[in-house]
Amino acid sequence: MATASTDMAPASGREATRRLLPFTVLVALGYLTVGLPLAVVPIYVHSTLGFGPVAVGWVIAMQSIGTLLTRHFAGVVSDTRGSKLAVISGAATCSFAAVLYSLSTPSLFGRTGGLGILLLARLILGLGESLLITGALAWCIGAVGSRYTGRAMVWVGIAMFGSIGAGAPAGVGLLRAGGFTFLALVAALLPILACLIAARKPGIPPHHGRRMGFLKVVGLIWPFGVSLALSTFGFGTLFAFLGLYYASHNWSGASWALSGFGLAYTVTRLIFGGLPDQMGGIRVASVTIPLQALGLIILAAAPVAEVALIGAAILGGGYSLTFPALGVEAVKHVPPQSRGAAMGAYVAFVDIGLGLTGPISGAIVSHAGYPAVFVAGALASGGAFVAMMLTSNLFVRPTVD
Template sequence: MSSTTSTATSNITPLSGSQATQRLLPFALLVFLGYLSVGMPLAVLPGYIHETLDFGPTVVGWVIATQSIGTLLTRQFAGLITDTRGAKNAVIVGTVGCALAGLGYGISGIINAMHIWSLVALLAGRAMLGLGESLLITGALSWCIGTVGPRHTGRAMVWVGIAMFGAIGAGAPIGAAIMNKYGFMAVAATASVLPLFALTVGLRKASIAPNGGRRLAFHKVVGLIWRHGMALALSTVGFGTLFAFLGLDYAAQGWSGAPYGLTAFGIAYVAARLFFGGLPDQLGGQKVAMVTIPIQGQGLIALWLAPNPVAALAGSALLGAGYSLTFPALGVDAVRYVPPQNRGAAMGAYVAFVDIGLGITGPIAGTVASHFNYPATFFVAAIATIVAIFAAVQAHRKDGTRAIGTDSFS
């Protein structure tokens, strides 16, 4: 059997940090290419919905949230597929789903004169993207951890996150540039093609056999990690608000360069993970989260009070730097509670809290923007971040003695 189709075992000899990173890089490329289908439309959809389809900020919020709602509703399915059929299969199906999402965008663009039906097609595309993203990220996280070993769980999350938010940071200006030069249909076509390149990378990687043993029911897995997940959901509100409403905030204040705010977020996010990505594994997730979540709050306050686009860029960068390590910090602690045969379900359940955070962000922030103004949405997100700090402390106190421990996964 060829090396591209052979099955590796999860019981591998412990790797050094550099060896683990080397093994993770192809997976990072795979996720980056697939996740560009998520990043590219983010800078385009708010303006398209508002200007072309003539809907207000509340509808913008719901359209952005539809992907997260779709992802949330399919996380259990993604975890089941990953644990029973293998992470590689989940990733392959996920990349195809991401590619199909572009068809919904394309149909929306073709019939954009019929505003309601165009919106329905757009929502269908966002829902399909939610399913694809769910399978892609759940499978990729489990595949990465199985490849490098549980001792490098934080490192695996770091590199998947670098790929995800690198794709968002790069995808936003790319999407805006394609929209400005070629129009919405070109964005839809590009968003359909890029995941197919991710598919080719995934097909060439060796699969990881699912772990044997008795599996916990999904609701029991959620019960083991929900406190860490709730802290993650609350800290995700700021990220969701930025990507849904930064462009409209810039436009309302007469500023230009909103896509660069998303790029600033992405650059800071990637830089923080490159320089400090080993800290969750080295110091423990709790210590790291107690630093990174307040940094997010500072960035959101800066966005709320920003008097000019330069200040808004700085706030976006602070938010990116803080949120960067919050995900692996809370995740390193959460994954210790779940046996390896439920790792896919655990990843699905944990990442589902990102979906919960994003899912509540769109409607709530849209309502706040409609009744007040766009900067007020960042103030509300800052409050959510403060609550996230208390949630993370509570998770540590309640679960501090219940972890299975990473050594038992080896």
């Protein structure tokens, strides 16, 4: 029988952080399957497979569609079978998706076949990410207690975006060293290491008690999710089209701009990660969401690559705390036995934001060019701010456990 990874709640924030660090490592290894190909896939679809920005948008969106369709499933697995099983299953699925990446080369199945395999791989990666992140969030919160919900989200996010920040230039280096297939196989190996780490950690037994239906959970947290989805739209435009935006200006260093985003994201969480728990999520998000919009406007107006990098970094710093800030508020509304479902539902709004980003931003680029898509992202962040302020004034109060 699984045993809890803790016998009591941590006595301090430092102890909570110590307990969270092993989870950060295993999530980072699993999420490198997302991070390593991230700067490469848009260029690969455009240059190697020979498809335009609309196809690029759909390839990027397919992962989010996969996660959106499976968040409920991931929450049920985490709540009923244990978050440890969800994490291990998710990491293994991510590895399988990366193996499929390696089969998408046009020399094997042609351009159209390669695109189809890549779309399938991205869909399966969405399932893997859904299980990995939903399970990890529930496992982390169970390990440190609801008092440190924001801190748990902060450290899972550090692992995710640290993998993106480090993975983007590393993926470009792997591509140059051995080609896309080599990159895909390296990305397939790392989640297996995550499985090995997770297997050695004691799990958190599922909570007893009546669990809420998934739709009821969604009904309780959706006001915070809407703001999160709108915030995510701008973040999604960066990862979908930054590489092509740089190429359109004959700039080099798009992967380093992604690293600038990831570095700012990580440093902000390390320094200010305790603020959502201490000050409340709404107060923190009222600062971070406008920062996102500022970064996107700088990106759209950038005259040189260095200014675009600054815009990406500001966006990263702003987006960094938006997710845990709104998440702290959302988790207050559900009991512990439905925490996995709540995490699945909440993170699903990231999937909605990213899923809409691909096709919508692809259409914007096709008709108005690359700067316009970052302006659209800034407008979406403005909508997120309005939605967040309405949420703080109008919607339901937290459920008392």
